Amino acid sequence: MPSRSLADAFRSHPVHLHQKHLDFSSLQEIPDSHKWTQLDDIEQQHPSVESFITESVPVIDLLDPNVLQNIGNACKTWGVLQVTNHGIPISLLESVEGVSRSLFSLPVQQKLKAARSPDGVSGYGVARISSFFSKLMWSEGFTIVGSPLEHFRQLWPQDYTKFWYMFGIGDQALCLLFSSFSNDQISTLYSDVIEEHEKEMQKLARRLTWLMLGSLGITKKDLNWAGPKGESKEGGAALQLNSYPACPDPDLAMGLAAHTDSTLLTILYQNNTSGLQVLKEGIGWVTVPPIPGGLVVNVGDLLHILSNGLYPSVLHRAVVNRTKHRLSIAYLYGPPTSVQISPIQKLVGPNHPPLYRPITWNEYLVAKAKHFNKALSSVRICAPLNGLVDVNDHNSVKVG
Ligand SMILES: C=C1C[C@]23C[C@@]1(O)CC[C@H]2[C@@]12CCC[C@@](C)(C(=O)O1)[C@H]2[C@@H]3C(=O)O
Ligand SMILES: O=C(O)CCC(=O)C(=O)O
Numbered sequence: 001m002p003s004r005s006l007a008d009a010f011r012s013h014p015v016h017l018h019q020k021h022l023d024f025s026s027l028q029e030i031p032d033s034h035k036w037t038q039l040d041d042i043e044q045q046h047p048s049v050e051s052f053i054t055e056s057v058p059v060i061d062l063l064d065p066n067v068l069q070n071i072g073n074a075c076k077t078w079g080v081l082q083v084t085n086h087g088i089p090i091s092l093l094e095s096v097e098g099v100s101r102s103l104f105s106l107p108v109q110q111k112l113k114a115a116r117s118p119d120g121v122s123g124y125g126v127a128r129i130s131s132f133f134s135k136l137m138w139s140e141g142f143t144i145v146g147s148p149l150e151h152f153r154q155l156w157p158q159d160y161t162k163f164w165y166m167f168g169i170g171d172q173a174l175c176l177l178f179s180s181f182s183n184d185q186i187s188t189l190y191s192d193v194i195e196e197h198e199k200e201m202q203k204l205a206r207r208l209t210w211l212m213l214g215s216l217g218i219t220k221k222d223l224n225w226a227g228p229k230g231e232s233k234e235g236g237a238a239l240q241l242n243s244y245p246a247c248p249d250p251d252l253a254m255g256l257a258a259h260t261d262s263t264l265l266t267i268l269y270q271n272n273t274s275g276l277q278v279l280k281e282g283i284g285w286v287t288v289p290p291i292p293g294g295l296v297v298n299v300g301d302l303l304h305i306l307s308n309g310l311y312p313s314v315l316h317r318a319v320v321n322r323t324k325h326r327l328s329i330a331y332l333y334g335p336p337t338s339v340q341i342s343p344i345q346k347l348v349g350p351n352h353p354p355l356y357r358p359i360t361w362n363e364y365l366v367a368k369a370k371h372f373n374k375a376l377s378s379v380r381i382c383a384p385l386n387g388l389v390d391v392n393d394h395n396s397v398k399v400g
């Protein structure tokens, strides 16, 4: 079989989204197409707990001598944590935020020039999971796999200077610097920022993966991700820029509906505006507050499979607010796309049968596109001994 990249994931399974693209900034009230009730997303029925609840997502200093144990506890009990001292320069995160702000400030018609195609991964559009809901989300996204240069050239073509100057990029220093460049140079500069970010995040994601697996007693020799000729293969990634405009009635809108990520792990940067919530069993929806310089790391479905369910992927969503435009940048990290992911042998035994069948990342993305939050149970081969269903399997979603 020819080796496929992440960009090919949906070639055999195109997703046609009825994309209704709003100019959010001009709206004084929410149109019916974007008004959610609890019935539109069954997960909304869990309570949203307020800040007086003492339980909060663990914050872990990556330089702490107990980092392995702390990460293990957080993955087991929360499926999500925040990390500090992670080594990613804040200036780099702010530059990506600047690129993102510049992109989402473009007029809708301009952004649609880089629209994601039904069988593609990269580009502008509504969240892929939108097809499972009858209501639209109060957000827009831009997905990047590989170089974004071609899409950036479509977004900021030669004759587009006027808009670029008008909206700026929300970062004064970059704005002044860029004002002496042509638009092609802007696309190149923006693309360089994304490339630098990818390099740094790839290193952090790899380090976090081994810390998470290390906390389960797994070492590199327990995992064979080598290619057919023994060559070692690197993980892949998608970068998702999310934009959640201020919303006239946030209680009726949904930024990004509850989902788990189809990744090993996801690293999320949120600008200083909260909105991310995670579902904690027995408690409800807990807000993950932005902490200065911190990054949120959540367990994805593929780590759930690898760990044979010991580290469950976490259900999360993004809510919106009345006054602030929120941006988030998600680095979705996965294994080499041709590698079969299955429960690690060392974690399997007579009392711990393998719970999932082997599956590649691309195959899993297709399963997610077909079954959404039931994708994990679609690859399940064995009922758990304790008789419980998968933690994320309790939701029923409207299909179509
Ligand atoms: C690799 C991927 C994971 C993702 C689908 C994608 O092909 C690129 C975008 C990712 C994202 C980001 C927002 C939430 C999400 C569920 C979605 O609709 O697109 C995730 C997908 C995922 O993790 O399944
Ligand atoms: O914006 C957020 O806080 C969440 C984004 C997210 O879950 C995603 O991109 O997968």
Ligand SMILES: [Fe+2]
Residues within 6 Å of the ligand: 259, 260, 261, 266, 316
């Ligand atoms: Fe997510």
